[in-house]
Amino acid sequence: MRIDGLTVVYKTPAGELPAVREISLDLRPGSITGIVGESGSGKSTLALSLLNAVQPPGRIAAGSVEIDGLGDVVGLRGEQLRKARGKHIGYVFQAAQNSLNPLKTVGKQLLDLGRSHGVDDLRGLVREAKELLGRMGLDGARVLDSHQHELSGGMRQRVGIMLALVLNAHLVVLDEPTTALDMITQANILKIIREVHDERGLTTLVITHDIGVVAEVADRLAVMYGGRLVEQGPTREVLGAPRHPYTKGLIRAIPRLVGDIDEARALPGRPPTLATVPKEGCVFRERCALRMDVCDTVDPRAVADGPRIVACHAVEGAVDVTVDVKEHA
Numbered sequence: 001m002r003i004d005g006l007t008v009v010y011k012t013p014a015g016e017l018p019a020v021r022e023i024s025l026d027l028r029p030g031s032i033t034g035i036v037g038e039s040g041s042g043k044s045t046l047a048l049s050l051l052n053a054v055q056p057p058g059r060i061a062a063g064s065v066e067i068d069g070l071g072d073v074v075g076l077r078g079e080q081l082r083k084a085r086g087k088h089i090g091y092v093f094q095a096a097q098n099s100l101n102p103l104k105t106v107g108k109q110l111l112d113l114g115r116s117h118g119v120d121d122l123r124g125l126v127r128e129a130k131e132l133l134g135r136m137g138l139d140g141a142r143v144l145d146s147h148q149h150e151l152s153g154g155m156r157q158r159v160g161i162m163l164a165l166v167l168n169a170h171l172v173v174l175d176e177p178t179t180a181l182d183m184i185t186q187a188n189i190l191k192i193i194r195e196v197h198d199e200r201g202l203t204t205l206v207i208t209h210d211i212g213v214v215a216e217v218a219d220r221l222a223v224m225y226g227g228r229l230v231e232q233g234p235t236r237e238v239l240g241a242p243r244h245p246y247t248k249g250l251i252r253a254i255p256r257l258v259g260d261i262d263e264a265r266a267l268p269g270r271p272p273t274l275a276t277v278p279k280e281g282c283v284f285r286e287r288c289a290l291r292m293d294v295c296d297t298v299d300p301r302a303v304a305d306g307p308r309i310v311a312c313h314a315v316e317g318a319v320d321v322t323v324d325v326k327e328h329a
């Protein structure tokens, strides 16, 4: 999947405002990419636009989402689009716990899904679903016989993951796949996502506010702030040596299990909303220790340095960000 210059706007009383702005990102075949960002940074809007599923008052205003063998998803309509979802792209939306039909059993919904995508071997589909549910620690036969209200939030979330994987799509988008789960179940589900990903040679995108989740599963990490991607690169490199001041702040804000709890320092200020996100210049400048005059007027370009891509005037200008941030703190 190649996302290029993607901009998504919502119509508001103040006019159309961008929730996702000029995002470019390549999902490499066989990799797991994690997108991390605070609430309101535009993650879910981005996930929806990858399936061309943004609903009014939102719309994709610019850019493309090219998928191998399918073309630009932004140009797909109606039946073509419905077929692409599920068969080419499996997805779990953020509200997976609430997205099942309350009137039908999970098994009935699975069969509906299979039929609507022209699956001939429905028995095989049920077998596959049971296998996936079993791996996630559930009794597959029982779950398929259940209605939504008979399942806990965590069980529904696992059903959502099963439905995303069962049609054997090669591209899988998981929006907050583990939010309703306790820590142990979360670790187990992430392990299974990784295993199924490897077994099937999938290309996977995991969207989350939880940097621990991406640290666990993602090969590549992209950091989102105010609708922009501010930094991307191999997960270990980004977490081990973050370059963008926002990524640094985000990592420093994580409390650790061992060591001094006071070392975790919350990032001062709040992330911008649609109404407050600056129309020009850097979206992070209000909270940035390295703010310069140019940040008020010029949007920093995303500059690549090997596998790392960073959009920051201070980094672009080769300022030693580590030293400056420490001094400021």
Ligand SMILES: Nc1ncnc2c1ncn2[C@@H]1O[C@H](COP(=O)(O)OP(=O)(O)OP(=O)(O)O)[C@@H](O)[C@H]1O
Residues within 6 Å of the ligand: 010, 011, 012, 019, 037, 038, 039, 040, 041, 042, 043, 044, 045, 046, 056, 057, 058, 094, 209, 272, 273, 274, 275
């Ligand atoms: N239907 C809508 N109409 C107007 N604004 C919207 C709509 N949906 C989202 N927004 C705004 O777009 C911005 C991005 O929202 P989005 O839900 O994509 O962020 P997010 O990073 O997924 O946050 P969260 O994790 O809380 O869901 C936010 O400022 C949000 O208020």
